[in-house]
Amino acid sequence: MISPHPIAALIGILIVVLSIASGLIWIERRLLALWQDRYGPNRVGPFGLFQVLADTIKLLAKEDWIPPFADKPVFIIAPAIIMVTVLMSFAVLPVAPGIIISDLSVALLFFLAMSSLGVYSIVLAGWASDNKYSLLGGLRAAAQMLSYEVFMGLSLMGIVLLAGSFSLTDIVHAQQRIWFIVPQFLGFLLFLVAGLAETRRLPFDLPEAESELVAGFHSEYSGMKFGMFFVGEYLGITLISAMITILFFGGWMGPVLPPIVWFLIKTFFFLGLFILIRASLPRPRFDQLMAWAWKLMLPLALANLLVTGAVLLAFYR
Amino acid sequence: MFSIVRTLWDVFLHSFQRRVTRQYPEQPAYLPPRWRGRIVLSRDPDGGERCVACYLCAIACPVDCIALQATEDSNGRRYPEFFRINFSRCIFCGYCEDACPTYAIQLTPDFEMSEYKRQNLVYEKEDLLISGTGKYPGYNFWRVAGVQIDGKDKGQSEREEPPTDLRQLLP
Amino acid sequence: MNVTAFYIAAAIAMVSTLMVITRKNAVQALLYLALSLISVAVVFYDLGAPFIAALEVIIYAGSIIVLFIFIVMMLNLGKRATEAEGKLLRPRMWIGPAILAAILIAEVAYLLARGNTTAAAANLISPKQVGMALYGPYLIGVELSSLLLMSALVGAYHLGWHKRPKPEAQDVGREYATRIDAGRDSVRVGSDRSAGAA
Numbered sequence: 001m002i003s004p005h006p007i008a009a010l011i012g013i014l015i016v017v018l019s020i021a022s023g024l025i026w027i028e029r030r031l032l033a034l035w036q037d038r039y040g041p042n043r044v045g046p047f048g049l050f051q052v053l054a055d056t057i058k059l060l061a062k063e064d065w066i067p068p069f070a071d072k073p074v075f076i077i078a079p080a081i082i083m084v085t086v087l088m089s090f091a092v093l094p095v096a097p098g099i100i101i102s103d104l105s106v107a108l109l110f111f112l113a114m115s116s117l118g119v120y121s122i123v124l125a126g127w128a129s130d131n132k133y134s135l136l137g138g139l140r141a142a143a144q145m146l147s148y149e150v151f152m153g154l155s156l157m158g159i160v161l162l163a164g165s166f167s168l169t170d171i172v173h174a175q176q177r178i179w180f181i182v183p184q185f186l187g188f189l190l191f192l193v194a195g196l197a198e199t200r201r202l203p204f205d206l207p208e209a210e211s212e213l214v215a216g217f218h219s220e221y222s223g224m225k226f227g228m229f230f231v232g233e234y235l236g237i238t239l240i241s242a243m244i245t246i247l248f249f250g251g252w253m254g255p256v257l258p259p260i261v262w263f264l265i266k267t268f269f270f271l272g273l274f275i276l277i278r279a280s281l282p283r284p285r286f287d288q289l290m291a292w293a294w295k296l297m298l299p300l301a302l303a304n305l306l307v308t309g310a311v312l313l314a315f316y317r
Numbered sequence: 318m319f320s321i322v323r324t325l326w327d328v329f330l331h332s333f334q335r336r337v338t339r340q341y342p343e344q345p346a347y348l349p350p351r352w353r354g355r356i357v358l359s360r361d362p363d364g365g366e367r368c369v370a371c372y373l374c375a376i377a378c379p380v381d382c383i384a385l386q387a388t389e390d391s392n393g394r395r396y397p398e399f400f401r402i403n404f405s406r407c408i409f410c411g412y413c414e415d416a417c418p419t420y421a422i423q424l425t426p427d428f429e430m431s432e433y434k435r436q437n438l439v440y441e442k443e444d445l446l447i448s449g450t451g452k453y454p455g456y457n458f459w460r461v462a463g464v465q466i467d468g469k470d471k472g473q474s475e476r477e478e479p480p481t482d483l484r485q486l487l488p
Numbered sequence: 489m490n491v492t493a494f495y496i497a498a499a500i501a502m503v504s505t506l507m508v509i510t511r512k513n514a515v516q517a518l519l520y521l522a523l524s525l526i527s528v529a530v531v532f533y534d535l536g537a538p539f540i541a542a543l544e545v546i547i548y549a550g551s552i553i554v555l556f557i558f559i560v561m562m563l564n565l566g567k568r569a570t571e572a573e574g575k576l577l578r579p580r581m582w583i584g585p586a587i588l589a590a591i592l593i594a595e596v597a598y599l600l601a602r603g604n605t606t607a608a609a610a611n612l613i614s615p616k617q618v619g620m621a622l623y624g625p626y627l628i629g630v631e632l633s634s635l636l637l638m639s640a641l642v643g644a645y646h647l648g649w650h651k652r653p654k655p656e657a658q659d660v661g662r663e664y665a666t667r668i669d670a671g672r673d674s675v676r677v678g679s680d681r682s683a684g685a686a
Contacts, residue, residue, distance in 0.1 A: 035331045039338045074516065106615060109542030113529075116550025120522065123554060127515055127561050135561060142558045146551055153546070166539075166615050280328040281321065 010091075010101050017090050021234040022052045028234075028275050035279040056227070064223040067129065074128035079221065079228035082121035086235040089114040093242050094169045096252040096259035107168040108160065111243065112153050115198050119145040121232070122200070122207055126217035137216025140286060141207035144197055147293035148204075152194035154301035158187045158308040159247055172251035181248040186304045188248045190297055195240035197293075199233060202278035206286055241270035350452075352426035353411045356402055358442065359423055359451035366446070367421035367458055370397040374413035374422050382406035383413060392467035394459065400442040405435050419458040423451040490534055497530035512570045514560045518553055525549040539615040 026041065026049060033040025041048035066075055092107035094100040104110050119142060126138020160166060162183060163174035171180075181188050197204040208216040218229050245251060245266040252259030254266075284292070339346065348354070359367055370387030388398040413422045432438050450456065465471045472479035504524040511517035525548045533541035575581070622630050 034336075035328050037331060037334050037336045037338075039336055039340070071513075071515075074519070104538065105612070106538040106542045109539065109546065109615075113542050113545035113550060116546050116554075117526075119550065119554050120519075120557075123557055123561070124515075124519070127557070139558065139561060142554055142561075146554055149546075149550070276325055276329055280324045 005098075006101055009099050012099070013090055013093075013095065013101060014087070017087070017235065017238060018231075020238050021231050022056070024234040024237065024271065025055065025230070026052050027271070028278075031272065031275045032279050035276070059224055059227040062223040064225065065220075067131075067220050069130045070220060071128040071130065074124050075220075076225070078121050078125035078128060079225045079232070080121075081124070082118055082232035083228055083235070085114045085118040085121070086232055086239055089239050090235075090242075092168060093239075093246065094172055094251060095242075095263050099260065100169065103167065103169050106166045108156060108166045108171070111168075111239075112149070112156075115152070116145075116149050118198070118236070119149075121229075122217050125221065125229070126207070129217070129220035131220055133213045133215075134217050134219050137207040137209070137213050137219075140209075140213075141200065141217060144200075144204065144206060144286075144289060144293075147290060148194045148197035148297075151190060151293065151297045151301040152198060154298070154305060155187045155190035155194060156247065157305050158184045161305075161308050161312055168246055168251075172246055172253065175250040175253065179248060179250045184248065184304070184308070186300060187308075188244070190301050190304070191244065191247070193297065195244065196274070196277065197289075199236035199240055199274075201233075201237065201274055203281040203283060204289065205283060206289060209283065237271060237274050238267070241267045241274065244270050348426035348428075350426060352428075353409045353414075353424040355404075355425050355427040355430055356407065356409075356413065356440075356445065357423055357425055357447045357451060358400060358421055358445045359447055359449065359453075361457045361459065362450055362455060363457065364448075365394070365459065366396050367419045368397050368400065369395045369419055369421070369458065370400075371395075371418060373416040373418065377412040377416035379410060379412060380406045380408055393464075394466050397442065400445060401439060402445060403439045404430060405438040420451070420453045420456055421458075425451070494531060494534045497527045497534065500524075501527040501531065512574055514563075514569070515557060518557050518560065521556075522549045522553045525553065536612045539613065539618050 029051070030040040030042075030048070041051040044050040044054050066072060089111050091101040092104045092110050094103065122141035122145070123138045126134040126136075126141065129135070159171060159180050162180060163171040165171065165174075174180075200207050206216075207213075208218065213219075218226055221229060242263075245263060249266050251266075252263040254262035257265075361367055368385075370385055372385065372387070375381075375383040375385060382403040383401070384403075385400040386398040387395055389395050409424065411424050414424050417423075430438070459466060459469070461475050461477075463471065463474055463477055501524050504520045504527065507520040508517045508524060511520060526545060529541040529544040529549070532538075532544060
């Protein structure tokens with residue numbers, strides 16, 4: 001159940017994940033700039049690498065303002081929740097053989113549980129701000145994330161059927177012969193969309209939607225509390241990319257290179273994909289978003305589950 | 318569905334396109350000669366100040382950022398005792414240049430005048446005066462104006478005829 | 489089974505449930521309720537039922553309480569609601585429930601004192617076992633609850649169904665036709681000429 005070096009893995013994963021998440025701020029801005037034929041941040045340090053550091057210093061130096069009309073304890077706890085839930089999810093990710101903090105037997109469910117708890121952060125932030133735009137953002141987040149969670153879990157059940165286990169390590173081992181992207185292509189697409197919606201990335205960033213809700217749930221946030229939401233979002237993207245790698249692309253498996261390198265390569269590929277999607281696609285209307293979730297994605301996920309189960313029953317009894 | 322994939326691909330292809338950003342401080346921007354930038358006070362070819370402190374620029378200025386005080390030197394030439402432009406107010410409209418009868422005040426193609434302190438944007442006469450003639454080389458107001466100064470009597474200007482003797486009846 | 493973890497989680501569950509009752513602000517009360525459910529999930533995990541623990545967090549803490557908060561957020565409860573909540577906390581209001589709860593506690597204490605408690609499951613219950621149990625001996629229960637949920641779903645659908653009044657039928661084609669009809673009366677090209685002049 002427990003990895004050989006849990007403390008070392010804990011510290012290592014924490015450091016790597018946090019540096020990836022903050023580095024993503026720079027990567028995303030550079031990539032977006034690349035795809036918009038610009039340069040992006042290239043002034044602070046070599047290639048603008050220290051931009052993150054400068055941003056952090058700026059955020060820390062800003063006034064940490066809590067509006068007098070806000071619900072103070074909830075207002076403060078909200079940004080912490082997103083960081084905690086996402087970081088907890090990293091505890092069950094098998095990065096490479098032996099590099100895992102806790103090899104839980106229900107790791108997949110744990111991941112889903114943590115991502116469903118992440119909703120609280122957004123909803124409470126929107127509610128505690130006592131601002132109509134924030135409230136609308138919070139409401140949108142609650143509805144969106146609840147709806148997309150439903151088929152996020154369902155889209156993964158096909159994989160659970162194939163691997164016969166909720167344990168992520170077992171799922172990776174089950175992909176020795178063939179990556180699950182091949183038998184579960186529909187599941188992959190559904191999970192990708194759900195992952196985008198769960199992390200509130202750009203095509204589905206309706207809870208913040210600068211152009212209509214003036215940053216939605218974090219309108220009233222400033223300083224490092226805002227920074228927590230910011231980093232939390234990037235942590236979420238990293239988490240979803242790592243999950244896609246584990247669930248559909250064989251985790252650490254790959255020829256020649258050491259396992260951890262393969263894992264990082266795959267994860268970064270999906271991070272790039274997330275940013276590319278952000279660079280390309282416009283935001284849907286909210287009713288379209290909900291209609292897709294319930295009228296398209298959910299039936300597709302159920303059909304995927306049904307077909308997978310039927311095929312397994314018919315051929316692999 | 319297909320259109321989404323197509324969009325993603327098209328955006329991805331932009332990775333191989335030329336970037337349109339100009340790396341500004343290293344690659345300076347081209348400014349046309351008539352660019353309305355930092356205001357200067359120019360001099361005559363002989364080195365004297367062109368400004369005759371007529372206040373037309375201060376009157377023309379829509380934001381009242383020009384302040385000056387006229388005085389006269391021992392040769393009878395008018396000149397500004399002080400000449401002050403507050404560039405934190407200036408909108409670089411160029412009306413002062415249009416109003417100037419002596420081509421003294423000119424706008425130049427330069428905009429790099431940031432300061433950390435707002436006070437430093439108030440330029441005094443010694444900051445504004447340049448040693449050259451600016452856009453109008455060879456023009457010398459005091460040589461063409463029919464004003465009497467030391468060393469140049471009435472009728473001695475360029476293309477100026479001697480003053481008419483009003484007591485004489487002959488044409 | 490980790491006894492310390494069990495007692496800590498159980499204590500948190502009890503304290504937070506107490507807070508649920510005493511909070512006057514509905515959202516804060518719901519937050520404590522979520523905390524209580526999460527700590528119960530920890531208790532489940534500690535007792536060797538990780539599957540149930542995960543489901544508890546996903547379904548109760550992650551979905552149902554979020555829905556409650558969603559509703560409460562939309563209700564716009566103001567000062568009046570808080571005052572009404574305050575009235576509910578007067579001794580006369582809670583003396584009845586307190587007596588009933590005391591009877592329950594006495595019952596639990598009696599059972600505990602008799603020492604006739606079955607030991608908590610020492611072995612870990614895997615998701616597979618849960619599935620086998622659900623779709624084996626307890627199949628009827630699963631089917632019944634699914635029927636119940638189905639009826640709830642249909643009911644919710646019925647409640648949420650607005651019969652929208654159909655917008656006034658605008659027969660564009662006919663309007664166009666009448667316009668053509670009207671056009672028939674107007675002067676046509678060439679109609680002003682007499683036949684002989686041509």
